[in-house]
Amino acid sequence: MTRGKPRVHVMDRISAWLARGVIAFLYVPIVAVVVLSFNASDVTYRWTGFSTKWYAELAGDTDLLATLLTSVEVAVLAATLATVCGLLAAMGLNRLRSRFRGVFMAGLFLPLVVPEIVLGVALLSIFGALHVGLGMGTLVLGHLVVTLPYAALIVFGAYGSLDPSLGEAAADLGCRGWTAFRKVTFPLLRQALAAAWLLSFTISFGNIVMSTFTNGVGSTTLPLRVYSLLKGGLTPEINALGTLLVLFTFLIIVCVGVRQMRQVLTGGNRSPQ
Amino acid sequence: MRRSILATAVAATFLLATGCGASGSDSSSGGSSGGGTLHVYAWAGEIPDSVVKGFEQETGIKVTLDTFDSNETMTAKLSTGASGYDVVEPSQYSVQQLIGQQLIEPLDHSRIQGLDNLAEKFRNPSYDPGLKYSVPWIWGTTGLAYTDACVKEPVTSWKILFDQKYKGKVYMLDNMLASYIAALQVTGSRATTTDEAQIARATDALLAQKPVLAGYNSTNYAQLLSTGQACATQAWSGTSMAKAVQSDSNVHYVLPEEGGSIWTDGLAIAKGAKNVDAAYAFINYLLRPEVAAKATDDGASASANEKAREHIKNTDALKNAAVYAPDESIAKADFLLDPGPAIRHFQQGWTKVRAS
Numbered sequence: 146m147t148r149g150k151p152r153v154h155v156m157d158r159i160s161a162w163l164a165r166g167v168i169a170f171l172y173v174p175i176v177a178v179v180v181l182s183f184n185a186s187d188v189t190y191r192w193t194g195f196s197t198k199w200y201a202e203l204a205g206d207t208d209l210l211a212t213l214l215t216s217v218e219v220a221v222l223a224a225t226l227a228t229v230c231g232l233l234a235a236m237g238l239n240r241l242r243s244r245f246r247g248v249f250m251a252g253l254f255l256p257l258v259v260p261e262i263v264l265g266v267a268l269l270s271i272f273g274a275l276h277v278g279l280g281m282g283t284l285v286l287g288h289l290v291v292t293l294p295y296a297a298l299i300v301f302g303a304y305g306s307l308d309p310s311l312g313e314a315a316a317d318l319g320c321r322g323w324t325a326f327r328k329v330t331f332p333l334l335r336q337a338l339a340a341a342w343l344l345s346f347t348i349s350f351g352n353i354v355m356s357t358f359t360n361g362v363g364s365t366t367l368p369l370r371v372y373s374l375l376k377g378g379l380t381p382e383i384n385a386l387g388t389l390l391v392l393f394t395f396l397i398i399v400c401v402g403v404r405q406m407r408q409v410l411t412g413g414n415r416s417p418q
Numbered sequence: 419m420r421r422s423i424l425a426t427a428v429a430a431t432f433l434l435a436t437g438c439g440a441s442g443s444d445s446s447s448g449g450s451s452g453g454g455t456l457h458v459y460a461w462a463g464e465i466p467d468s469v470v471k472g473f474e475q476e477t478g479i480k481v482t483l484d485t486f487d488s489n490e491t492m493t494a495k496l497s498t499g500a501s502g503y504d505v506v507e508p509s510q511y512s513v514q515q516l517i518g519q520q521l522i523e524p525l526d527h528s529r530i531q532g533l534d535n536l537a538e539k540f541r542n543p544s545y546d547p548g549l550k551y552s553v554p555w556i557w558g559t560t561g562l563a564y565t566d567a568c569v570k571e572p573v574t575s576w577k578i579l580f581d582q583k584y585k586g587k588v589y590m591l592d593n594m595l596a597s598y599i600a601a602l603q604v605t606g607s608r609a610t611t612t613d614e615a616q617i618a619r620a621t622d623a624l625l626a627q628k629p630v631l632a633g634y635n636s637t638n639y640a641q642l643l644s645t646g647q648a649c650a651t652q653a654w655s656g657t658s659m660a661k662a663v664q665s666d667s668n669v670h671y672v673l674p675e676e677g678g679s680i681w682t683d684g685l686a687i688a689k690g691a692k693n694v695d696a697a698y699a700f701i702n703y704l705l706r707p708e709v710a711a712k713a714t715d716d717g718a719s720a721s722a723n724e725k726a727r728e729h730i731k732n733t734d735a736l737k738n739a740a741v742y743a744p745d746e747s748i749a750k751a752d753f754l755l756d757p758g759p760a761i762r763h764f765q766q767g768w769t770k771v772r773a774s
C-alpha cells in the first residue's frame with residue numbers, strides 16, 4: 146500500500162495536468178476570439194484598447210449578415226431533411242429482413258468514408274451535366290449528402306434499441322399505423338431526433354468544402370464568406386460575429402442541458418404521457 | 419495568382435465539368451433571374467457594398483453579390499454552364515483561360531462608356547488586347563515586405579528571401595505561380611516565361627531556398643512581420659498588407675528591382691448571362707471615376723481608373739505602396755499570364771519543391 150500510493154499519486158497528477166492542458170487547448174482560442182472582439186485596432190493581432198465598435202460595424206454589415214441568414218436557412222433545411230430521411234430509413238430498413246439490408250445500410254453510410262471533396266466534385270459534375278442551376282437547392286442537396294449519414298446513425302441507434310413489443314402492445318390496445326407512430330414511436334424517439342437535427346445543423350452550418358462546390362446565385366454561406374475574406378485580412382468584426390455565435394450556442398446548451406438535468410434529477414422519466 | 423486550399427481540386431472539377439456543360443447557355447438558372455435582377459460573382463471585399471447600393475438606387479436593378487476565394491472556384495461554377503451569373507470578376511490570367519474555354523462573352527464596346535478613364539497601363543493589357551472581354555476594376559502587385567525591426571539594410575531585391583542571414587525568418591507566398599515570380603526573376607528570367615530550361619533553373623533556386631525559409635504562407639504574413647516573427651516575406655499588396663504598413667512604421671512594402679508582378683481583377687460578362695443590359699449598366703456604372711474611387715475609399719484596393727484619383731478621399735492610401743505602388747516601381751512589373759501548356763513544368767517543379 147505504502148509503495149503503491151505515491152505512484153498512483155504521480156499518475157493522478159499527470160493526468161490532471163493533461164486534462165487541464167487539453168481543456169486549455171480547447172477553450173483558449175474561444176476566449177481569445179471573445180476578448181479580441183472588443184479590440185479597438187483594425188487588425189486582429191494587436192491590442193490597442195477596448196471598444197465595441199466592431200459590434201456596431203457588424204450590425205451595419207448587410208453583406209455579412211445576409212450570408213449568416215443563408216447559412217441558417219441552409220442548415221435548417223438540410224438538418225430537417227436529413228432527420229426526416231434518417232427516420233424514414235431507420236423505419237424502413239428495420240423492417241427489411243433481406244440480404245439487401247446490408248447493401249442499403251452501406252449505401253447510406255458511404256458518404257462518411259468517401260472524402261467530402263470527392264462528393265463535391267461529383268455533385269458539381271452531375272449538376273453541370275443535367276444543367277441544374279446552382280443555388281439554394283443544390284446547396285441544400287449537397288449538405289444533405291454530408292449530414293444524412295450522421296443523422297441516420299443517431300436515429301438508427303435509437304430505433305434499434307426500441308422494444309419491438311411496444312408496437313405490438315400499441316396494436317393490442319387498438320393503436321396502429323400513424324396513430325401508433327404519433328403516440329408511441331415518435332415520443333420515444335424525440336430526443337434522438339432532436340440530437341440528429343442539432344448535429345446535422347452544426348455540420349451544415351460549419352461546412353465549407355461541399356458549399357464551395359454546390360453554392361450558386363444568392364447562396365454564399367457564412368463560412369465561404371469568412372474564408373474568402375482571409376485574403377484581405379480579417380478584422381475584429383469577424384471576432385464579434387464569432388462571439389455572438391458562441392453566446393448563442395452556449396444558450397442552446399444551457400437550455401437543452403437544464404432540461405436534461407431536470408429529467409435526470411426527477412428519475413429519468415422519459416416515457417410518454 | 420491567389421491562394422486557395424481548394425484550388426487544385428476545383429481546377430480538376432472544371433476540367434470534368436466542361437466536358438458536359440460548356441454549351442448550357444439556354445439552361446434555366448438557379449434562383450430568380452432576368453427582369454430587374456443582376457447576379458454578380460466577385461472576389462470578397464473588392465466591390466464595396468456602397469457601390470452595389472448606389473447602383474441599385476440609381477437604376478432600380480436588384481443586385482445579388484456572391485463572393486469567391488479563388489479564380490478556380492469561379493471558373494468551376496461557370497463551367498457548369500448553368501451558374502446563373504451575369505457579371506464575374508476574374509483576374510488577368512483567368513480572363514485568358516475563360517476566353518479560351520468560351521465562358522465569357524466578347525464585350526460590345528459601343529455599349530460601354532468611360533474606358534478612357536482607365537489608366538494607360540490597363541487600356542491595352544497583354545492578357546486581353548484591346549479589352550475585348552474584360553474591363554479592369556482594381557489592381558495590385560506581388561512584391562516584398564520587410565520590417566526595419568529586423569532588417570538593417572536597404573531592401574531592393576528578391577535576394578533577401580534567399581539570404582542565409584535571415585534563415586528561419588523569411589516566408590514565401592503559399593502559391594505556385596507567385597513563388598515562381600520570385601524564383602524566375604532572381605535567376606534572371608521574366609515572370610511570364612514558358613521556357614522549360616528557365617523554369618527548371620527557377621525550380622533549383624526554390625529548392626536551394628527551402629532550408630532558409632520559415633515556411634510558405636499566404637494568409638497571415640502581414641501579422642508575422644508586424645509581430646516580429648518574420649524579417650521579410652513575399653507579399654501581395656492589398657488590405658492586410660496595407661493595414662500592416664499603415665499601423666506599423668517599421669513595416670514596408672516594395673517591388674523588387676527585378677520587377678515583381680502586377681495583377682488586376684476586372685469585370686466580364688458570363689456566357690449565357692440572362693440580364694446583359696443590366697450587366698452593361700453595371701460595368702458603365704463602375705467605370706465612373708467617382709464610383710471607382712470607392713474601391714479605394716471603401717474597399718482599400720487600388721482602382722484601375724486613373725480619373726478616380728481626384729475623387730479619392732483616403733489620400734493615405736494613394737501614398738501607401740501596399741495599395742498604390744508608385745508608377746516608377748511598376749515600370750518593370752509584368753502582368754502574370756496564363757502559362758498555357760507550360761503549367762506542367764511549373765506543377766512538376768512545385769511538387770518537387772514542396773516535397774523536398
